[in-house]
Amino acid sequence: MRKKIVAGNWKMNMTLDEGQKLTSEIVNMFKDEAVTDVIAVLNPPFPHIFPVKKLIGDTPGIALGSQNCSNKESGAFTGEVSAKILASFGVEYVILGHSERREYFKEDNELLAAKVKQALANGLTPIFCCGESLEIRMAETHESNVKFQLTASLFDLSPEEMAKVVIAYEPIWAIGTGKTATADQAQEMHAALRRHISSKYGRDLADSISILYGGSANPGNAKELFSKADVDGGLIGGASLKSRDFLDIIKSF
Ligand code: PEP
Secondary structure (H helix, E strand, C coil): CCCEEEEEECCCCCCHHHHHHHHHHHHHHHHHCCCCCEEEEEECCHHHHHHHHHHHCCCCCEEEEECCCCCCCCCCCCCCCCHHHHHHCCCCEEEECCHHHHHHCCCCHHHHHHHHHHHHHCCCEEEEEECCCHHHHHCCCHHHHHHHHHHHHHCCCCHHHHCCCEEEECCHHHCCCCCCCCHHHHHHHHHHHHHHHHHHHCHHHHHHCCEEEECCCCCCCHHHHHCCCCCCEEEECHHHHCHHHHHHHHCCC
């Protein structure tokens, strides 16, 4: 059985008070509405890590994630945050390779491979993002493009390491645009990625990996997306900033 995961990516939003209010609401609703079987991962900006962890406490089913980590282990890298530091604060997941980091911070496949290694070496679960631009989708080369992102950043991992990775397929043209991939488009790509992982690591391992969909997912479309055989959850941007919407997405399974 694959893990069902709904991860909220707060991006660069939320002051301290806003973040605490949002977290408290999510934790309370999660408990009151007795959500089971789904792991909710909150991925706030770095300064929120400590207070959000305190609010989550040991609530079963809710985990703390980060939006990035360094490719370096430790040392003189001003402004960076290592996987080891994050783990020491109770962080369990880390989003890596988000298209905004690839585009605005020029993170390439090689750098991402190093970040994935750092995350795994420190016990964090990478939520590895991949996805194509609109241009690539129009040229109908999206499948090979996205498969290559996996090959280049993940396929040097041992099977034991690979088994710990979560994948998030996020078509860039759907992120923050209100334009969602159809459930069939998501399923098609998720199945292709699973076959690709299987070609390198075998069927059993590929079948055990959770593949999340990201890109304008909301309470109105999550049910259909999550009904697809290879869609194991979502990476949620905008809708994760509203507790009710985030919970309704979580409850769409
Ligand atoms: C994201 O940034 O990972 C994302 C999916 O954003 P949104 O849900 O706002 O499209």
